[in-house]
Amino acid sequence: MSNTGSDTSIRPFSVEIPQADIDELRRRVQATRWPERETVSDQSQGVPLATMQELARYWASDYDLRRFETRLNAVPQFMTGIDGLDIHFIHVRSPHPNALPLIITHGWPGSIIEMLNVIGPLTDPPAHGGDAADAFDVVVPSIPGYAFSEKPAATGWDPIHIADAWIALMSRLGYTRYVAQGGDWGAQVTDVMGAKAPAELLGIHSNMPGTLPPELSKALATNVLGAGDPPTGLTGDEKRAFDQLNSLFTKGFGYALEMSNRPQTLYGLADSPVALAAWMLDHDARSLADIVRAFDGSPVDGLTRDEVLDNITMTWLTNTGMSSGRLYWENTLGFFDIKGVTVPAAVSVFPNELYQAPRSWTEKAYPNLIYFNELDRGNHFAAWQEPDLYTSELRAAFRSLR
Template sequence: MSSSLMNMNRRNFMATAAIAGAVTMINPALSFATGASSDEIKPFKVNVPDSAITELKQRLAMARWPQKENVADDSQGLQLEQFRSLVDYWQNGYDWRKIEAKLNSLPMFITEIDGLDIHFIHVKSKHENAMPLIMTHGWPGSILEMMKVIDPLTDPTAHGGKAEDAFHLVVPSIPGFGFSGKPTTTGWGSDHIGRAWGTLMNRLGYEKFVSQGGDCGSVISQRMAHQNVPGLLGIHLSMPAVVPKDIAHSLAAGDPPPASLTSEEVATYKQLADFYRENSAYAAMMVSRPQTIGYSLVDSPVGMAAWMYDKFVTWTYSNKQPEKVLTRDEMLDDISLYWFTETGTSAAQIYWEDKTNNFNALDKIPSVPVAVSIFPGEIFQAPKSWVDRAYGNLIYFNKVANGGHFASWEQPVLFTEEVRAAFRSLR
């Protein structure tokens, strides 16, 4: 791809920016605001230019592939045959316009908080006394993780629930992800984002609200509770950060499980030890060198897709066959969103900002109500004994029958039931 064609495509991105009274933003790095803050909330639509889609397919056609792995399993990483099938479909069968139309059918907005454009979906329930809920995605996910649960959470009577289960739902894109702005300064870690979410909910007129998250969203929700963000009534987590400090130290040292652990805690300890030994290199890279890995993530669609699809393989509850729980289109929707917004690098920076993993407990949350759902395919199965140590006001705990790391995406019905149950006592 020539530099002149790439520059032309970037100009085309900006040429599509204005449509009938709405903000259309494809490349936030070129358009997020700086200077004085504004409380204005602007409608938002997506419109990826045809030239960007053409360029993607050209890059995919020109991909250079590594040799096939020389083992019969995935111990060396993502297996060539499995991954190449996905990329071939991305090039020859996938249609971005379908998810673009779905997104544009939702009420989406942009507002500026602390000098950065924040993109979010905001769906108000028709039911009286609906509870305001802000729900945060993770990495390598996006707002697309939540698409299947928006209707059931906001319109429960149409999806097996009761009117009193209804939520007003806010689904923001984390700074550096998707259609939110890319930070150009440091300081946009989970603490700052948690405070920004409080500002967002207040700006939308919600004086009291609850927060839900998994992966990065779990960390952000917990930081909101640690900081007692004004208006926060409680949080629900699908991946709680509860590993006690002494256990975290033993894991970091590579020690065997301490003799004091229960059988359930030993099983979790072994899960975490296996993860750190075999599957955590991605996190170490993003914590320490996000810019270095980021050059590949914004320049090579195949490289970026491999970085993300590897996690769909290992983190879904699918016996390493993610197509059993997510369609190829769903996974490629998410991968394409990262590609078209050029957010591979900026999304990795939250790991560098937080300088920690997403599993270790911080100081105990003493009073904010906490609800926890444990899905069987999550990276580790948090034992209730650790959950009790981490949260002083645990109002709900349940082990779910199905679902993995991307719970709302993989098992939207079960996830919806968990969110309803988690916050029922706070209404």
């Protein structure tokens, strides 16, 4: 991509992948040198060899390597320069009057691919069994270093800088009132927007809220071998959340620690498609279990093997495996810490999220809490895996702000 980040105009964009890049991807997948099988019968050592070999077989033979390109080019995409960096984004205006503008931020190892199946239901509810009164204009930007947004050539693009860029983007699009939503990294960016509280921002929604009290955050962060017994005085829901986070910090955050400390060491992500795929699949135990099922032929909800490979293929072809990981190095905020949100806030708690935020913590973290719902199903990649459920939550969460 040419370095045109100084051009602040809004320019139409379409994906055009050279055939030579497609052919080289297929060649590299087929030439993978495989290790031995794991020595356990579960996923405790990482992504199973059988899963990766089936992924590689399907990727190189049956999967349409231009599927993600076709899907992205079916929606309006644009580029604009913000702070010297080209930002890629999807922008779909609703056909219904008085639609509420909404900016959605993805996470890692996801991307804008996560949101493709919710754009239609959000922008045109009647076409998907909903009410036109719940319509949104939808903006989905790619975080710098992800997909087709430019890769930062210098430090400084942390979640706070990204929040400022998104505020600038919504202003440039002419929106004088809007709401914001995010999960994973998107939750951090959205929380920061809610703390900055620009006048145009009516409210936010998070499916991975930052609610961890400071004293508990310190206890978790200062002992990577485990925080020991939970503090006394916690309710049942609070103890459950503390235990979930303690397990995550000690057993499930290895990828984040590596990218937080040494992202430039991960050259395999740029050299081997299968190395990249394995790294992206092993985000958290529940998601990995679902993805393993997808490649076993029994996908859980919407996270099919094609959806998974759309995201991985785009990441490979844009060579953003390492640049996306640098966001962990840039970040100085606690993933689950309170960010100081003051605008109206809505929270959906999914049972397969990294942790289930207790209502007691949520009310303190978001003093203007307008919506809180604990669901009986749903996952970390909420929009990607359960688009109907995610859409319903956003409609309900923002209904009072219209």
